[in-house]
Amino acid sequence: MKSLIKKRTSVRNFTEETIAKGIIEEVLRDAQTAPSAGNLQPYRAYYTTDKKKIKQLANAAMGQSWIEEAPLVFVICENALESCAKYTFRGSQYATQDATIFSTFLDLLFVERGYGTCWVGAIMVDVVKMIMEIDILSRPLHFLVVGRTVGDKWGAVRGKSRRKPLHKVAIEK
Numbered sequence: 001m002k003s004l005i006k007k008r009t010s011v012r013n014f015t016e017e018t019i020a021k022g023i024i025e026e027v028l029r030d031a032q033t034a035p036s037a038g039n040l041q042p043y044r045a046y047y048t049t050d051k052k053k054i055k056q057l058a059n060a061a062m063g064q065s066w067i068e069e070a071p072l073v074f075v076i077c078e079n080a081l082e083s084c085a086k087y088t089f090r091g092s093q094y095a096t097q098d099a100t101i102f103s104t105f106l107d108l109l110f111v112e113r114g115y116g117t118c119w120v121g122a123i124m125v126d127v128v129k130m131i132m133e134i135d136i137l138s139r140p141l142h143f144l145v146v147g148r149t150v151g152d153k154w155g156a157v158r159g160k161s162r163r164k165p166l167h168k169v170a171i172e173k
Contacts, residue, residue: 004112011116014069014147018049023113024072031105036098042082042091043099045106046075046132053131060127061120061143072146075128076103077138096141103144116149 028045036042048054049072057075058067067073078099084091107117120143128140 004108008108008111008117010118011147011149012066012118012145013150014071014116014145015150016069016071017148018071019115019146027106027109027113030109031102034098034102034105036101037083037091037094038086040083040086040094041098041102042079042095043102044077044079044135044138045102046077046134046138048073048132056131057123057128057143060124060131062122062124064120064122067120067143067145070145070147074103074106074144074146075123075132075134075140076100076106076142076144077134077140079138081137099141103142107144110146114148115146118145119143120145 024047031045032041048057051068054070054073055068057073058065061067076099078095080092080095082091083095083098087094103119107119110117121141123140123143125140128134129138132140134140
């Protein structure tokens with residue numbers, strides 16, 4: 001697990017290689033084992049391999065044109081109403097957490113299979129909903145962009161990212 005986590009980096013440079021539907025479905029099935037409050041799984045993973053839709057999604061991500069190179073884009077959504085039905089006002093927070101955990105599993109499972117990934121949070125939610133015909137109760141949180149990498153051994157464009165010192169993010173009391 002440690003080597004997989006260290007291997008994962010944000011990739012913004014992809015080859016034209018497509019991803020087989022069987023691989024996508026296998027990764028989705030495996031990611032669905034992610035923990036979820038009350039096992040409600042109040043999330044949706046809309047995805048597309050359609051180049052026209054991917055171009056539209058890139059535009060809806062504040063014009064991040066590098067997304068257009070990717071063969072696969074997921075739109076990770078939460079459905080807070082599903083979670084709020086059981087957990088009242090706390091359900092909204094749980095839905096966001098559950099969708100994020102699911103997306104992390106999805107991310108790492110693609111990396112495990114040799115693909116590069118990148119999360120994109122700068123999205124125009126209403127535009128994305130129209131492009132992907134997302135149901136009214138689901139709210140897009142972010143994209144997970146997936147593809148084979150171009151470049152150095154892992155396709156990273158900027159090299160290893162710097163991290164804050166551990167004591168700045170983990171505080172013992």
